[in-house]
Amino acid sequence: MKPVSLTDASIDDDFWTPRIQTVRDSTIDFVYDRLVESGRIENFRIAAGEADGDFQGRFYNDSDVYKWLEGACYFLTTDSDADLRERVDELVSLIASAQEADGYLNTYFQLVEPEQKWTNLHVLHELYCAGHLFEAAIAHSEATGEDSLVKVATALADHIDERFGPDGYRGVPGHEGIELALVKLYRETGEQRYLDLAEHFVDHRGDPDSRLKYEAFHPEEIAGDAYDHVVEDGEYDGRYFQDHAPLREQETVEGHAVRAMYLYTGAGDVAIETGDDELVAVLERLWENMTERRMYVTGGIGSSHEGERFTGDYDLPNETSYAETCAALGSIIWNRRLLQLTREAKYADLQSRTLYNALLAGLSLDGTRFFYANPHEMGPEGHPLHDEDPNRFAAQRQGWFQTACCPTNVPRLLASLATQVYASDDSSLYVNHHIGSEATVVVDDTTVTVEQESSFPWDAESCLTVTPAQPATFELALRIPEWCTDVSVTVAGEETEATPGEFLHVEREWTAGDKIVFEGSFPVTFVRANPNVRSASGAVAVQRGPVVYCLEGQDSPRPLHQLRLLPDGDTVVDHDHELLDGVTTLDLDALVPEESCWAGGPLYQPDSETTVETTTVRAIPYYGWANRGEDEMRVWVDAESSQL
C-alpha cells in the first residue's frame, strides 16, 4: 500500500485539529525563534560567507534547521501563510548559498574541521544531517512546487554517493536516518543510485570490517573524538548504533532507540521498493522483540538515559524511563512501513498507541514546552536524575534543549499526520486510523474521495463517506482497533462482521455517498504487565481506547503511593470539556489505609491493627500530565490482585 500524500489529504478532527493548530500557531514560531537565538541559522549564514563568526552549538545542529523546515513546509502544503513562506524561502536560499561547489553541505565541518570531512562517521552525524536535508527538500518541493532545495539535496546526495557508493569506501552512518531519506529522494527523482545507496547503508551495518569500529579504534585519524563507550575491555560493542551484526542477523532491538527506529524505517523503505521479503521478516522479528520485551505500555521505547537506549528484556523503569519523544516518532514511522509491507492492523494499533501517548506526552498543551525524556512516574521529590541534567530530567516540560531533536521532530510529524490516515494500492483503499479527515486517492484507476468523521479517542464511533468519481468496485479496508469491544459496522446500511485488531475488508461496488458506520465501546481496561517486568509488579496501568491514563497527585485524595486500585471496582467515565483542553476522565475505586489506624503517629504496627477504606481517584490521559504544575504522577498504580 502507498500512503496518501499530504496534497491529497487533510485533517478535520475534534481531537487533532486543535493540536495541529497549536503546533502551527505556536510551536513553529517558538522553535524558529530558538533556532535563531541558538545560532543554528547563523551557522548557515557564516558558512555561506554572509556573516562572520564561529560555528555555534553541537555538530548536528543543521538537522534541527532541516527538521523545522520540513514541518513548516508541511503546513505550507495545505495553508498559505506569507510570513511563514518568507522565512522558508529565506532559509532555503541560505542553505543553498552555504553549499560548497562539490555539493558538500554541513556547517559544522565547513566551519570547524573543513579538512576532516567524512572521517568520523561514528560520532559526527554528517550523513544524518544530510538525510534531514533530503526530507526537508522533498517537503519543500511538495509545498511550493519549486525544486531549489531538491537541487541542493541531490547535489549533496550525489556527492555522498560518489564517496559511499560502489566506488567509495563504503562506511555507514553512525546515526541512521539517511537511509529512509535516500529512498524518499529516489521516489522523488527516480534516481536509482539513491535507492542503491540506501540499500547499501542498510546492508553493510555490522560488517566485520565496520568503518564505525575502525574509527573507534583509530581516534588519531578522525575529526573530533571517538566514542569510548563502544569499546569495552578492548572489544568493540557496536550495539549502540546497531553495528554489532548485519541487520539481517539481528534478533533484538539494541542500542540508541532513535537510531534503531530510523534504521528499521529505512530498511522498511528499501524492502517496499525492492520486495525483499527476507528483510521484512527481519523487521517483523525485531518488532516482536520490541513489543514483547522492551516497550512501555505507552509505546515509549529506550528505557535508559545512558546511551538513550534499549537495555535488557523487561527492563522498564518508571521514574527514570527515558522513552525519548523522538524514539516515539521513530516507532510511528517504522510501523507505517510495516503496515505498508504487511497490511496487518497491529502496526497501526501500535502507531496509535504511540501517537496518543508516548509522542503526545512530549509536547505541552500550549505547544511551547517539551519533554525530551518521558518518565512514567514522577515522585513527590521530582525526577531522580534531576541533578545529572536538570533540563532533560525535570518534573515539567522545558522550553529548549542543547540537543533539540524533540522540539523539531514533533511538529513535522503532526503537520503531516493526514498522510498516516489513508493508503491505497491497486485494488484497495485502506483506512488506517480513526481521525476526522478527508482524502482523495486513486484506487484501480478510480479517483475516490473519502470523508471521515470520528469521535476517537474518546468514543469508538466513526463514520466514513465514500465517493468514487463514478461507481466502482474495489476493496475498502477499515482498521478495527484492538481495544474496541461491541463492534458494529454497517456498510451502506448493511451490518458487517468485524474483528478488533484486524482490518475489515469490504469489497463491493461503491457509489457516491456510501457510508460506513463504525460503532463500538472503549471499555476501561486495567492492564497488567508481564510478571518479568519488575517495575510494574503488583500494579496496573489503565487504558481506554488508545489512551493510556495516569494519576496526578492533585486528582487523588491521598499521595499516589497509598492507593491500591480495585480493578473490579466501579469506574465512572466522564468527559470534561474544560480540563486539559478537553479529556475523558476516569474515576477509579481504590483502597487506601484507614487514617484513624495511624492517628497516634506510629511508624510501624502489626497489619492486624490496620484496616483499609475505599476511595475514588481521578485518572487523566498520560499525554496531559504536567500541564497543571509540578506534581507526582504514576502510570503504574498498585492494584489488588485478580481473583484466584
Add this chain to the structure above:
Amino acid sequence: MKPVSLTDASIDDDFWTPRIQTVRDSTIDFVYDRLVESGRIENFRIAAGEADGDFQGRFYNDSDVYKWLEGACYFLTTDSDADLRERVDELVSLIASAQEADGYLNTYFQLVEPEQKWTNLHVLHELYCAGHLFEAAIAHSEATGEDSLVKVATALADHIDERFGPDGYRGVPGHEGIELALVKLYRETGEQRYLDLAEHFVDHRGDPDSRLKYEAFHPEEIAGDAYDHVVEDGEYDGRYFQDHAPLREQETVEGHAVRAMYLYTGAGDVAIETGDDELVAVLERLWENMTERRMYVTGGIGSSHEGERFTGDYDLPNETSYAETCAALGSIIWNRRLLQLTREAKYADLQSRTLYNALLAGLSLDGTRFFYANPHEMGPEGHPLHDEDPNRFAAQRQGWFQTACCPTNVPRLLASLATQVYASDDSSLYVNHHIGSEATVVVDDTTVTVEQESSFPWDAESCLTVTPAQPATFELALRIPEWCTDVSVTVAGEETEATPGEFLHVEREWTAGDKIVFEGSFPVTFVRANPNVRSASGAVAVQRGPVVYCLEGQDSPRPLHQLRLLPDGDTVVDHDHELLDGVTTLDLDALVPEESCWAGGPLYQPDSETTVETTTVRAIPYYGWANRGEDEMRVWVDAESSQL
C-alpha cells in the same frame, strides 16, 4: 540504674555464645591483620620514632586501632589469651611511645600537619580519636588491672581540657564520641574536669559563634580542607554534625547518624551524672522523632549515603538504605542511656530490635566480612549505587574498607554484650535482656547472683535463678518484650501478671535458687509501615520475636517482585539447625501471577485475562542474608490489603 560490669557478667547463650566466639576466634585476628596491612599500626610506630615512613590512610585511622584494642581488652577481661595479650601489650606500649610530651596524641597530625593541630575540628576528628583512646584505656585497665593506657588517656584528656576547658577556646568536636568517653574517664578517675568538659561539648554545639561554622568559612586558617557541604548558598547548615542549634533546642534527629548517636549517648551520660532532667526530656523527644519518623523496621538509621545521614520524615528507601552498621551500634548504646535514665522497657526493646537485625546484619556468619551500609532490598541487578563505590555498595559483605569504622565497632559491642543484660540500682535488679548469662550484682548491699537460661530469639522462654548471698528483700524488674503474647510468668512457682512492653516489677524476699519462669509466644507478625513511608507502601515486613525477616531469591519459587504475601494465610514456623548456623524459618503463603496466563509471552494484557495462584515462600532472619551467595533480597514484600 547502673549496668553490670564486664568483670561481673558473662554470656552463656545458644544464640549469642557461638557468635561472640566467632568474633573472638576470627574477627579479632582478621581485623588486626588489616590494621597491620593498612599501616594503621605502623602510623604509631612512625610517630613514636621507631620507624621511618609517611602516614598511611585517612586522618581518623588511629580510631580503628583504639576500637580494636577496646574489643580485644573486653575478651581479655573474661578469658586469658596469651597471644592476644601480647598484641595488646605491644600496642599499648607503642601508643604510649607515640604520645608527645604535652599529652598530644594523633598520628595524622603528628606526621602530616604538626603545626596545625586543633585547627580543623569540623573535619579532622582529633577529638573523636581521643574519645576512642579513652574507651580503649578503660577497657584495658579493666582487663589487665594496669593503668598504662589510662595514663596516656588522662594525659591527652588533660591536654584537651587545657585547650577546650574553661580557659580554652571552647570549640566542639566535628565528630562526636569524646563526650561519652570523657564521662567514662570521669567515672574511672573521678576527675571532675572530664565530666565538665563532656558537659561543655554537649552544651556548646550549635552556639551562634560555632567554631565548626567558623572553620567552614575560613578554610585558609585550618588544616586540610573545609567541608563545602555544610555551606549552601553562603548559609551555614550545621545539621550534618548536629551544630544547627543548641542540643536542648533540637527537635529532630539530624545529620550524620553515627555522630548523632554518639552525641545523644554522651548527653545521656552527662544527664546520668548530673541529673539534668531537661536534657533527658530533649533526648526523649529526639528518640520519638527517630522512632516515629526516621528508622527502618530493623532499627537501622540514617537512610542516605550522602552524608551517611538522616534525611526527612518517612524517607526510608530500601535498595539504597544506608543504615550504617556503626549507626546501629550508636543507637544501641544511646538506648542504654535512655534505659538507665528512665527505666522504660521500650528502650531495651529498641536495643533488642537493633541488635538482632540492623547490627548483626553487618557481620557475616564467619566473622570476616562486613556490611558498612545495610540495604533493605537487593535487586537482581545488585546494588544501585555499586558503580559509585563498589566496596560500600555491594551485594555481599566485604573484607575491609578504607574507612573501617564498622569492622572495628562490631567486635567491641559483641565482646561486651554481657554488660547490656543486667543493671541495678539501690533497690532493684534489672533484667533488661533475655540472653543466657550469669551475673553478680549488688542490690541494696546484698550481693546477688543471677543466672539466666533463655531460648530467645527463637522462642519466648527464659528462666532466671536468683541467688542472693543471704535472703533479702529487693525488687527484680524483668523486661517483658513488646513482641510477646500469651505471657505467663511464675515467680518461685507463683503466677504473676505481666504486660508486654513493660518491666514486670517483683518486690519480695528472695532466697537462694528462687526461679522466675517466663513463657510466652512469638506470633508471626506482618508489619505495616506508616502510610507516609512511600517505600513500604502496599508491603509488609515480617517479624517474629525481635527478629525481622527477609526473603532471599533462592528461597522463593518466583522472583521476589512477583510475590504478594497473604497476611491472613498460613505460616509454618520451623527451626532449621543447619541453615545459617541455625535459624527459625517462616514459610509464608503468597499469591503469584499464574504463569499459564503469560505463556504466549505478551508484554501487556488486560487484568481480566490474568489470574493468580498461591505459593509458599521461605523467610529467613534479615541478619542472615547474603551468606549464601549473591541473591535478591527483600525486607518489605508486597502484600494483599487488610480486610475492609
